[in-house]
Amino acid sequence: MSKPESSGPNRSRRRLLSGMAALGAGSLLAGCDRITDNASVKRALGSVEQLTYKAQRLIASRQALAQEFDKSQIAPVFRPNGTTNPQEDYYRAWVESDFADWRLTIDGLVEEPMTLSLDELGAMPSRTQITRHDCVEGWSCIGQWTGVPLADLLDRVRPRDQARFVVFHCADHTYGGSDLYYESLDMVEAYHPQTILAYALNDAALPVANGAPLRLRAERQLGYKQAKYVMRVELVDSFKNIHGGKGGYWEDRGYDWWAGI
Amino acid sequence: MPSGIGPVANPKPDSSPRPASEPEASESSRLIKRHSLGTRLWHWTNFLCLIVLLMSGLQIFNAHPALYWGEQSGFSDPFIAIHAQAGNDGEQRGVVRVAGYTLDTTGVLGLSDDNGQLRQRAFPRWATLPGDKWLTMGRNWHFLAGWIFAPSVVAYLLYTVISRHRRGSIFPTRRQLRAIPRTLVDHARFRFHHEADYNGIQKLTYVLVLFVLLPMMILTGLTMSPSINAAWPLLTELFGGRQSARTLHFIFAFSLVGFFFVHIALVLVSGVFNNLRSMVTGRYRITERPAGPVNREDSHE
Numbered sequence: 367m368s369k370p371e372s373s374g375p376n377r378s379r380r381r382l383l384s385g386m387a388a389l390g391a392g393s394l395l396a397g398c399d400r401i402t403d404n405a406s407v408k409r410a411l412g413s414v415e416q417l418t419y420k421a422q423r424l425i426a427s428r429q430a431l432a433q434e435f436d437k438s439q440i441a442p443v444f445r446p447n448g449t450t451n452p453q454e455d456y457y458r459a460w461v462e463s464d465f466a467d468w469r470l471t472i473d474g475l476v477e478e479p480m481t482l483s484l485d486e487l488g489a490m491p492s493r494t495q496i497t498r499h500d501c502v503e504g505w506s507c508i509g510q511w512t513g514v515p516l517a518d519l520l521d522r523v524r525p526r527d528q529a530r531f532v533v534f535h536c537a538d539h540t541y542g543g544s545d546l547y548y549e550s551l552d553m554v555e556a557y558h559p560q561t562i563l564a565y566a567l568n569d570a571a572l573p574v575a576n577g578a579p580l581r582l583r584a585e586r587q588l589g590y591k592q593a594k595y596v597m598r599v600e601l602v603d604s605f606k607n608i609h610g611g612k613g614g615y616w617e618d619r620g621y622d623w624w625a626g627i
Numbered sequence: 628m629p630s631g632i633g634p635v636a637n638p639k640p641d642s643s644p645r646p647a648s649e650p651e652a653s654e655s656s657r658l659i660k661r662h663s664l665g666t667r668l669w670h671w672t673n674f675l676c677l678i679v680l681l682m683s684g685l686q687i688f689n690a691h692p693a694l695y696w697g698e699q700s701g702f703s704d705p706f707i708a709i710h711a712q713a714g715n716d717g718e719q720r721g722v723v724r725v726a727g728y729t730l731d732t733t734g735v736l737g738l739s740d741d742n743g744q745l746r747q748r749a750f751p752r753w754a755t756l757p758g759d760k761w762l763t764m765g766r767n768w769h770f771l772a773g774w775i776f777a778p779s780v781v782a783y784l785l786y787t788v789i790s791r792h793r794r795g796s797i798f799p800t801r802r803q804l805r806a807i808p809r810t811l812v813d814h815a816r817f818r819f820h821h822e823a824d825y826n827g828i829q830k831l832t833y834v835l836v837l838f839v840l841l842p843m844m845i846l847t848g849l850t851m852s853p854s855i856n857a858a859w860p861l862l863t864e865l866f867g868g869r870q871s872a873r874t875l876h877f878i879f880a881f882s883l884v885g886f887f888f889v890h891i892a893l894v895l896v897s898g899v900f901n902n903l904r905s906m907v908t909g910r911y912r913i914t915e916r917p918a919g920p921v922n923r924e925d926s927h928e
Contacts, residue, residue, distance in 0.1 A: 412767065418774075432853065498853075498869065501691070503690040504690060504851075506870055507700060586853050587853060627854060
């Protein structure tokens with residue numbers, strides 16, 4: 367950038383001061399876009415996420431519950447987002463057979479890996495909650511979810527001591543890309559009483575648009591955490607070797623892993 | 628002649644050795660220390676933070692350019708929506724819908740120039756941070772600035788309430804409140820008195836901005852966080868739901884933009900050099916007024 371060579375020894379302080387605000391604002395607007403593209407600035411901006419994560423862990427106790435609502439507040443249509451109709455052959459076949467052959471696998475850093483059918487999940491103790499879904503875009507929608515508390519499933523497979531995260535592998539390729547959708551929670555969020563693998567929405571079997579046959583509900587997190595079409599739950603000590611290594615489909619595309627804000 | 632004639636009432640050419648905004652020496656003026664270093668740092672930090680917060684906030688808004696009242700989004704009936712739609716001639720128009728009314732805002736809101744092409748976007752690229760549609764980077768900037776802004780607002784307000792000196796310089800006295808009609812008349816005539824203390828209108832404005840608008844921005848912002856909702860459910864109740872909080876966040880933000888423009892206008896017309904100097908170096912030139920009762924502010928009631 368070239369600067370006009372107008373500054374002499376007699377330049378008045380007044381002009382300097384008066385120009386400061388305008389200059390500050392102007393260079394800020396031009397500068398922010400430029401430095402947004404800088405890799406280390408991206409990392410610095412991302413480190414704010416850690417601050418938010420720690421602060422929110424500090425004030426929201428392990429047990430603090432997301433608000434639950436009245437049946438009368440349930441939205442007439444629960445707005446589906448992301449993939450709404452997976453076209454993968456295996457998924458189409460499951461839909462044809464009403465998910466009779468579908469199985470949930472739970473493995474990774476656990477003592478007793480297992481697979482469960484939809485009927486077996488339905489036979490386990492369930493939790494029903496009417497909660498508000500908050501999309502990262504800004505909108506909200508209230509629905510009633512019924513499913514198995516993730517904590518109960520974890521108790522059955524018994525995570526090993528090294529397990530630090532629970533990863534949810536999904537059946538759908540979002541927007542027809544090459545990566546399958548996936549998401550992850552830390553152990554605090556995974557054991558939270560409102561964290562469930564839901565098979566019913568508003569007293570009916572989970573529709574395909576909303577993630578049939580099984581989706582995650584982690585009610586203290588934004589919408590992109592609520593993985594749909596869950597096929598496999600894997601316990602890991604790090605995301606390093608999973609897809610882009612950031613712990614989720616959108617995380618690999620720049621979104622914060624901590625979705626509490 | 629009354630003292631405190633502003634630059635508009637008595638303009639001087641720019642080449643004048645004495646800046647136009649400074650009173651004549653014969654009017655017995657002197658420099659005082661008006662703003663502490665803390666206040667000045669706080670002011671300019673906030674200035675930067677608020678610009679980043681506003682522009683990144685508009686980027687975030689663009690991801691879902693509609694506002695609602697209540698807990699959730701009634702998608703078919705938003706309170707405010709900014710989008711593009713086909714006009715009567717079949718051409719795309721940018722429109723803002725507010726409570727049932729539709730305004731054509733093509734070129735600025737709803738449909739605007741995006742790298743040489745008219746594109747649907749609620750706020751134009753010159754108003755958002757970053758300029759491209761990029762929600763995650765908008766969120767990153769917003770939270771970075773928020774983490775600087777919110778703690779510094781809280782610290783400043785606590786200090787202002789605790790310190791007797793700060794209380795005196797922000798909260799109006801009864802005399803200043805009574806003088807407000809007179810101050811309004813003076814402002815309408817572009818007569819600005821350069822005194823050590825703020826006048827009643829200034830103080831009420833700063834109380835409103837400092838103790839209402841800024842805390843409300845922080846609280847409505849926190850209310851949009853699902854984890855904060857679980858930790859402090861009272862916040863959502865206070866604002867009547869998450870979507871109401873989001874709408875209020877937007878309304879309070881534009882109230883601050885309104886304050887910003889009035890603030891800038893008054894800084895410009897009431898002696899831009901003196902005002903800027905006071906917020907940069909702390910020094911402010913005041914005019915010593917004659918002791919006679921005629922010119923005393925409170926004698927005009």
